[in-house]
Amino acid sequence: LENLLAQGVEGRKILVRSDLNVPLKDGKVTDDGRIRASLPVLEKLAAAGARVIVTAHLGRPKGKPDPQYSLAPVAARMAELTSLAVAQAEDLTGESAKASAAELQNGQVLLLENVRFDPRETSKVDAERAELAGELAALTAGNGAFVNDAFGAVHRRHASVADIAEKLPAYQGDLVAAELEVLKTLTENPARPYTVVLGGSKVSDKIAVIENLIPRADTVIIGGGMVFTLAKAIMKYPIGKSLVEKDLLEDPSVTGLMALAQKHGTTLLFPTDIVMASGFAADADHEVRPVEDLENGTYGAEAMGLDIGPASAEAFAEEIRRSKTVFWNGPMGVFEMEAFSAGTRVVAQALAESEAFTVVGGGDSAAAVRALGFDESSFGHISTGGGASLEYLEGKSLPGIEALGA
C-alpha cells in the first residue's frame, strides 16, 4: 500500500476489495471484527484524498440480488465505527454504482452492493470473471488502482479478488500484509510443540486441511460437529442423531487419518466424551456420554452431540498448555447456545492463558472468542481469514495473492 500512497492518490478512484463477510442476525451485524479490521486501509486512503470504492461479498447468494445478503447492514455498522463518509450503491456495476462513483469526492467512501449478486464473480469461466473485473475497473475511470485487503477471501479465484488485478495496477493492503506476516511464522519455523486445534461442523471442508497439517504439526486436536462423522467412519461408533456426512463414511481420506498420523508420528486427539442433547435447541436436556457409548443414555438413539465433554475439553486444554505454538480454527460445539459453549470456552481459555504463540483463525472461532467475552489481546493473533488461513497453512498458493505478483 505504501507504494501506492507514495505515487499519490489524491482525487484518484481506488477500488478496494475488503472482506466484510460478517455474521448477521435480524438485519444486524453480530460480530464486526472483519469490518473493524478493514477500516484502517480505507481510512488511510481517504486521508490521502482518494475516492475509495469498496467491493465485498456477504454470504453465498446464488448469483442474483437477494435482500437477505445485502451489504446494507454492513454499511450501517461501518458508519457507526468510522467518521468516514460512507455511501452505499444499490447495485454492483449498474446505474447506481456508476452514478455514485462519478459523484464521489476526495476522502469519501462508496460501498458497492454484494459482489456475489453477479454470477460472473464466482464463475468458473475465465472470460466471464474477466468481464466483471473490467466493469469494476471501469468504475475507477481511467486513473484508478486496485488494493486487495480482503485477506479472508484471497483463497478464492473470483473476479473481484484475482481477475481484477489484470485490469488495474494492483497493490496489497495492510491487512493482507499483516496476516501473511503472522501466518508465515507458523509455516516457516513454528516453535515446538506445535498444536493445531480444528473444530467446526463439516468434515468435507476440513479433511484436506487435516491431511495436510498432520505432517506439519506435532499434535492435531479435533473437536466440533465433524467429530461424529469421524467417530462413525473411523471407530465405527454409533452416534445417534448427531451431525454426519454420510458420503464420507467410506472415504479413504477419512478412514485413513489414524494411519496417516501414525506414519508422521503426529498425535491425533479426539474427544473421549461428548455432551449429548435431546435435540437441537438452546434449552434441550443434555448429559455427558463417553464417545464410544453415545446412544445408551437417556435419549437413546435420538441423542444429538452438541459439544465436547468436560474430560475432552480438559485434555485438549492440557495439550494446549504444553505447546509453544497453537493454531485454532473452528468451535468445539454449538457455542452460540450457552449450554453447549463450555468446550469452546475451555479451549479458548487455555489459548488465552498460554504463553505460546497463539493464532485464532476463522470467522467462527474469532466470533466465538469475542462472543464468549475474551479479551482479543490475550491471543497472539486473531485472523480475519478462515479458509484463507487454512489454505495458507496447508502450503497452497492463494489466487488473490498470486494475482498481485507477490
Ligand code: 3PG
Ligand atoms: C470467509 O468467510 O471465510 C470468507 O469471507 C470467504 O467466504 P466464502 O467461504 O463464502 O468464499
